[in-house]
Amino acid sequence: MTPDLECAELAKRFGTTTAVDNVSFSVPPGSFFSILGPSGCGKTTIMRMIAGFLEPTSGDIRIKGGSVLNTPPNKRPVNMVFQHLALFPMMTIAENIGYGLRRNKVPKDQIAHKVDEALERIGLPGIGHRKVDELSGGQKQRVAIARCMVLEPDVLLLDEPLGALDLKLREHMKVELKALQAAFDTTFVYITHDQSEALVMSDQIAVMNQGRFEQVGTAQDLYYRPDTPFVAGFIGEANRWKGRIERVEGDALQLRTDSGLAMRATAVNELSTGDTAEIFVRPETIRLAAAPTALATFDNQLRCTVTSILFNGAASRVLVQDNVGETLEVTLPQSGEFAALKRGDTVHIGWGAAQATCFRESV
Amino acid sequence: MRNHARIGFVLLLTPLVLWLSLLIIIPHIDMLLISLRERISFGVYDTSLAQYEKALTEPLYLRTFWRTAIMSILATGITLLIAFPVAYYIAKMAKGRLQQVLFLLCLIPFYVSELVRTFGWMILLRETGLISNLLQWVGLADQPVEMLYNDSAMMVGLVYTSMLFMVVPLVTTLESLDDSVIEAGYDLGGNGLSVLREIIIPHAMPGIVSGSIVVFMLSLGNYLTPTMLGGKDSLWFTEMIYNQFIVRSNWELGATFGFMLLLLSSVIVWGMLRLTGRTLQETMG
Amino acid sequence: MIPTIPQSRSFRLIYGGYVLMFFLYLALPLTVVAVFAFNDSQFPSLPWEGFTWNWFFGAEAPQIGVFHERGILRAVGTSVFVAACVAVLSVSVGTTNAFLFNRYDFRGKTVLYVLMLLPLVIPGIVLGISILVFSSTLANGIWDVAQMDIQALRPGLLLVVLGQFSFITTIATLVISARLQKFDRTLEEAALNLGATRLTAVRTITIPFLMPAIIGAVVVAFLMSFENFNTTLMLVGSDAPLTIAMFDRLKEGSTPLLNAVSLLLMLGSSLLALAMILFQRR
Numbered sequence: 001m002t003p004d005l006e007c008a009e010l011a012k013r014f015g016t017t018t019a020v021d022n023v024s025f026s027v028p029p030g031s032f033f034s035i036l037g038p039s040g041c042g043k044t045t046i047m048r049m050i051a052g053f054l055e056p057t058s059g060d061i062r063i064k065g066g067s068v069l070n071t072p073p074n075k076r077p078v079n080m081v082f083q084h085l086a087l088f089p090m091m092t093i094a095e096n097i098g099y100g101l102r103r104n105k106v107p108k109d110q111i112a113h114k115v116d117e118a119l120e121r122i123g124l125p126g127i128g129h130r131k132v133d134e135l136s137g138g139q140k141q142r143v144a145i146a147r148c149m150v151l152e153p154d155v156l157l158l159d160e161p162l163g164a165l166d167l168k169l170r171e172h173m174k175v176e177l178k179a180l181q182a183a184f185d186t187t188f189v190y191i192t193h194d195q196s197e198a199l200v201m202s203d204q205i206a207v208m209n210q211g212r213f214e215q216v217g218t219a220q221d222l223y224y225r226p227d228t229p230f231v232a233g234f235i236g237e238a239n240r241w242k243g244r245i246e247r248v249e250g251d252a253l254q255l256r257t258d259s260g261l262a263m264r265a266t267a268v269n270e271l272s273t274g275d276t277a278e279i280f281v282r283p284e285t286i287r288l289a290a291a292p293t294a295l296a297t298f299d300n301q302l303r304c305t306v307t308s309i310l311f312n313g314a315a316s317r318v319l320v321q322d323n324v325g326e327t328l329e330v331t332l333p334q335s336g337e338f339a340a341l342k343r344g345d346t347v348h349i350g351w352g353a354a355q356a357t358c359f360r361e362s363v
Numbered sequence: 364m365r366n367h368a369r370i371g372f373v374l375l376l377t378p379l380v381l382w383l384s385l386l387i388i389i390p391h392i393d394m395l396l397i398s399l400r401e402r403i404s405f406g407v408y409d410t411s412l413a414q415y416e417k418a419l420t421e422p423l424y425l426r427t428f429w430r431t432a433i434m435s436i437l438a439t440g441i442t443l444l445i446a447f448p449v450a451y452y453i454a455k456m457a458k459g460r461l462q463q464v465l466f467l468l469c470l471i472p473f474y475v476s477e478l479v480r481t482f483g484w485m486i487l488l489r490e491t492g493l494i495s496n497l498l499q500w501v502g503l504a505d506q507p508v509e510m511l512y513n514d515s516a517m518m519v520g521l522v523y524t525s526m527l528f529m530v531v532p533l534v535t536t537l538e539s540l541d542d543s544v545i546e547a548g549y550d551l552g553g554n555g556l557s558v559l560r561e562i563i564i565p566h567a568m569p570g571i572v573s574g575s576i577v578v579f580m581l582s583l584g585n586y587l588t589p590t591m592l593g594g595k596d597s598l599w600f601t602e603m604i605y606n607q608f609i610v611r612s613n614w615e616l617g618a619t620f621g622f623m624l625l626l627l628s629s630v631i632v633w634g635m636l637r638l639t640g641r642t643l644q645e646t647m648g
Numbered sequence: 649m650i651p652t653i654p655q656s657r658s659f660r661l662i663y664g665g666y667v668l669m670f671f672l673y674l675a676l677p678l679t680v681v682a683v684f685a686f687n688d689s690q691f692p693s694l695p696w697e698g699f700t701w702n703w704f705f706g707a708e709a710p711q712i713g714v715f716h717e718r719g720i721l722r723a724v725g726t727s728v729f730v731a732a733c734v735a736v737l738s739v740s741v742g743t744t745n746a747f748l749f750n751r752y753d754f755r756g757k758t759v760l761y762v763l764m765l766l767p768l769v770i771p772g773i774v775l776g777i778s779i780l781v782f783s784s785t786l787a788n789g790i791w792d793v794a795q796m797d798i799q800a801l802r803p804g805l806l807l808v809v810l811g812q813f814s815f816i817t818t819i820a821t822l823v824i825s826a827r828l829q830k831f832d833r834t835l836e837e838a839a840l841n842l843g844a845t846r847l848t849a850v851r852t853i854t855i856p857f858l859m860p861a862i863i864g865a866v867v868v869a870f871l872m873s874f875e876n877f878n879t880t881l882m883l884v885g886s887d888a889p890l891t892i893a894m895f896d897r898l899k900e901g902s903t904p905l906l907n908a909v910s911l912l913l914m915l916g917s918s919l920l921a922l923a924m925i926l927f928q929r930r
Binding site for chain 2: 673680775782894
Binding site: 080091 | 541544548550551552553554557561565566
């Protein structure tokens with residue numbers, strides 16, 4: 001099947017800085033594709049090139065198999081939900097949604113009908129006559145999507161559209177966006193720096209850093225099987241160390257961190273004895289126990305002192321310190337077992353070699 | 364504390380009230396009263412509408428009145444047409460330093476008095492002026508051309524004089540239009556013309572209205588440009604006011620003319636505000 | 649029609665060309681005024697008779713320069729005096745107005761605010777004659793009652809100052825109000841909380857915050873007064889400010905002397921404006 005959107009060797013340079021560095025990817029029809037990265041990584045540049053507001057330095061952009069490089073933005077079969085939505089403040093909601101249809105010379109009665117239908121679909125029937133500034137943040141969001149969707153674009157681009165919303169509404173809109181995408185059955189390309197938005201909604205996620213894609217995969221791929229130290233550090237939380245490899249047994253490694261902590265870990269890429277490496281261990285993979293006997297099955301075991309409890313409901317953590325002075329972050333189970341834990345208590349922690357991911361140190 | 368606030372309020376209110384009453388309201392009421400007098404004999408006056416009757420029946424007065432009104436509207440329209448693309452360029456096309464420099468360049472001519480600007484146009488347009496010489500040199504004319512003292516010269520001067528007051532409000536409102544709104548217009552299939560018509564102009568309306576009001580007022584009340592650049596037989600209404608007051612000392616008729624001018628400007632400003640559903644506070648404040 | 653939207657080359661060229669033409673149109677009259685200030689001739693027009701400084705420094709007829717022309721120098725003095733008075737008066741009242749409209753809610757506030765804006769939509773010449781009419785009514789009334797002739801109420805500098813003040817105050821009010829609106833009231837509350845009295849809080853916190861706007865308003869008021877023609881024309885007595893003096897000369901026929909004065913005016917106001925911009929950048 002032809003992908004809805006395909007970028008080949010796409011690059012954009014501004015003067016001597018390279019914003020996008022030979023990025024290639026394709027998005028299958030009907031899927032939710034996210035580009036996730038810190039601000040300034042080049043994700044907005046990619047999106048603006050797809051929309052037609054920036055010309056690529058090299059490479060190609062194909063939509064449904066055809067190159068759109070020579071198509072001006074107002075003729076491209078992609079539409080965009082802007083970061084601050086860019087609803088037209090001088091028009092009513094109905095005029096906003098009907099704007100693109102008017103441009104396509106759709107007859108008036110059909111426009112009215114389609115606008116009503118779109119409002120129905122986003123769950124806001126009967127608000128067509130209202131002004132833009134009479135709507136709430138979430139409503140504006142939905143109108144901005146409806147304004148694009150009435151044009152039935154091949155690809156809908158969304159540029160961090162949830163950024164301006166407050167936390168509660170953002171959580172709600174994540175679910176709703178996913179539902180809208182399923183309802184419209186259109187390819188969404190979503191840009192964000194917020195990993196939770198990307199992880200919750202996307203079928204595929206590209207993690208972007210300094211103009212390149214570090215890894216493209218499902219949320220599970222990125223979380224469980226990061227390809228690069230950047231992905232391991234960017235997605236989710238991690239205790240991270242630098243260390244030296246002491247022994248190699250296939251994929252399993254014996255190493256010692258710079259601070260002196262000995263550990264068994266698993267290599268992602270080829271490593272040999274004496275190499276320096278970066279090690280990542282997620283707080284939620286570390287098991288907390290009152291006695292060492294409960295940890296017998298783990299490759300790595302430590303006796304530690306609690307230095308701090310960071311209570312945050314389900315996401316609560318404890319900071320513990322081992323005898324060489326290394327501080328680790330460990331998820332606090334909410335099963336009640338450790339409800340009485342306090343500062344100064346002695347605890348035992350353990351984690352498997354498979355949960356300690358190890359990369360050759362990036363230069 | 365409450366007492367303090369009361370005293371502060373009165374202290375702040377006093378200068379405002381003195382200014383508005385002594386220099387604006389009472390003088391205009393006095394002017395109205397004078398315009399409603401008729402001189403019977405020396406020092407003896409009667410209240411009547413005689414001055415207004417005279418003003419409204421004398422063809423020269425009426426003609427000048429309407430001419431001034433229409434030419435001012437025309438000057439406002441031309442100024443808007445010339446200024447809009449320039450303001451748009453400064454607000455949306457030019458970026459960074461260039462934008463600042465262009466904006467400052469727009470202001471510079473207006474740091475010098477209107478007299479100097481008018482004088483500049485006289486040097487350019489008169490029979491022995493630069494443009495006349497240029498035309499002869501190029502061969503488009505075989506004798507000196509007098510371009511001064513006609514309506515076109517006056518229009519050039521009026522438009523020039525008011526340009527700043529149109530460009531600045533336009534630049535300010537256009538700058539407040541987010542680029543992404545224009546991009547959204549294109550993204551949804553619009554072209555230059557439809558984006559201009561449906562997005563840019565509606566957004567710029569406040570600037571267009573306040574710019575137009577100021578330019579219209581300046582043209583209507585202009586004395587220098589019509590006197591220096593306009594023709595001998597094409598009077599401006601302000602010249603008639605000046606003539607009645609200073610040359611003929613007929614204050615009654617002069618005050619009447621003044622009131623007619625005030626009325627005309629109020630009606631047009633009110634009409635423009637009505638047309639766009641805005642208030643004076645929003646537009647000027 | 650913004651840089652991110654692709655446009656044809658010819659469109660960009662035509663648009664750029666138009667903007668360039670516009671700036672030429674703006675610059676043209678001022679440039680010729682400036683250039684002909686150096687023409688060694690009795691007329692500020694072609695032919696070009698050669699370069700001279702005489703219209704600035706010349707001491708003998710027929711080319712008496714600006715710096716030896718008593719009438720012009722006196723007119724400059726008058727203008728400076730009037731402009732200084734107007735600037736001080738209008739900015740003072742403008743500041744109190746700004747505080748009044750920003751800090752107090754009272755009945756009739758909207759009406760007063762609209763009245764405050766009115767001078768902007770009254771033609772300058774009408775402002776001039778209404779003040780002329782009213783002051784002479786007053787003067788005549790005083791004469792009838794007390795047989796006193798108050799010269800100050802006859803056309804002259806006092807009326808010129810009042811006439812200009814009557815509309816420049818509106819502009820000063822708007823400039824200062826705009827900045828006062830951006831002022832964070834909690835700063836003043838913090839000062840009160842730290843032991844300042846209301847007046848001290850305003851003096852030490854609010855006024856320094858307003859300073860750029862106040863300076864800006866002073867410069868604008870000074871320039872507007874210096875340039876004013878319409879209102880002044882109706883109220884002027886025997887001491888003519890510069891614009892009126894130049895107008896009278898211009899009617900008689902111009903010499904490059906007027907160009908020289910104009911050039912100095914341009915330089916003076918540009919310097920003033922530049923100083924203001926630099927001050928506000930700081």
